[in-house]
Amino acid sequence: EVQLVESGGGLVQPGRSLRLSCAASGFTFDDYAMHWVRQAPGKGLEWVSGISWNSGSIGYADSVKGRFTISRDNAKNSLYLQMNSLRAEDTALYYCAKDIGPHIAVADPFDYWGQGTLVTVSS
Amino acid sequence: QSVLTQPPSVSGAPGQRVTISCTGSSSNIGAGYDVHWYQQLPGTAPKLLIYGNSNRPSGVPDRFSGSKSGTSASLAITGLQAEDEADYYCQSYDSSLSYVFGTGTKVTVL
Numbered sequence: 001e002v003q004l005v006e007s008g009g010g011l012v013q014p015g016r017s018l019r020l021s022c023a024a025s026g027f028t029f030d031d032y033a034m035h036w037v038r039q040a041p042g043k044g045l046e047w048v049s050g051i052s053w054n055s056g057s058i059g060y061a062d063s064v065k066g067r068f069t070i071s072r073d074n075a076k077n078s079l080y081l082q083m084n085s086l087r088a089e090d091t092a093l094y095y096c097a098k099d100i101g102p103h104i105a106v107a108d109p110f111d112y113w114g115q116g117t118l119v120t121v122s123s
Numbered sequence: 124q125s126v127l128t129q130p131p132s133v134s135g136a137p138g139q140r141v142t143i144s145c146t147g148s149s150s151n152i153g154a155g156y157d158v159h160w161y162q163q164l165p166g167t168a169p170k171l172l173i174y175g176n177s178n179r180p181s182g183v184p185d186r187f188s189g190s191k192s193g194t195s196a197s198l199a200i201t202g203l204q205a206e207d208e209a210d211y212y213c214q215s216y217d218s219s220l221s222y223v224f225g226t227g228t229k230v231t232v233l
Contacts, residue, residue, distance in 0.1 A: 107216035109159035
């Protein structure tokens with residue numbers, strides 16, 4: 001059974017940093033691209049970042065480019081999101097999602113999602 | 124900011140057919156990128172409902188169907204059931220090198 005478990009969320013002040021983690025199990029992690037998608041309270045879904053199977057290709061939404069860094073450790077079956085210079089508008093539930101293929105930027109869907117970790121940016 | 128536009132809400136009685144539109148542009152759906160649909164039940168994570176415009180993952184009832192034409196796509200739910208009450212999102216890819224989601228549609232079963 002595929003499982004994606006996010007952690008690392010919490011309350012943080014504007015301008016500070018936070019690192020999210022996603023522990024994957026139930027599939028061959030290094031065969032697939034992975035993504036972070038967020039959902040602000042009461043709002044829709046927003047793609048944040050994606051990384052290919054071997055970290056060779058990485059993409060970011062314009063809203064986080066230069067502030068967030070995605071990475072993965074295939075030996076640990078883990079995905080990460082380093083979030084710096086956090087803003088109030090980054091407040092959201094952050095989901096880890098598995099791509100159906102190994103590459104990003106090919107319009108593939110996300111076939112499994114975690115339950116999310118909540119990030120609240122407030123003073 | 125969503126670049127795929129969906130109606131905020133649709134509703135129907137049990138057993139009826141409802142459709143949800145997803146309107147994009149020449150840089151995403153119209154550029155030939157596939158459209159996918161997700162169902163988000165209250166308080167849960169999104170679930171892949173339709174992929175590659177019209178394909179259903181294993182376990183998704185055939186009451187759900189998808190189509191794509193030009194710069195738009197549609198999701199149809201036939202034989203509407205109470206358990207279908209949820210938020211639905213379309214997704215595609217944009218030539219600006221970004222995955223894009225629709226604005227979301229809340230389906231209410233009357």
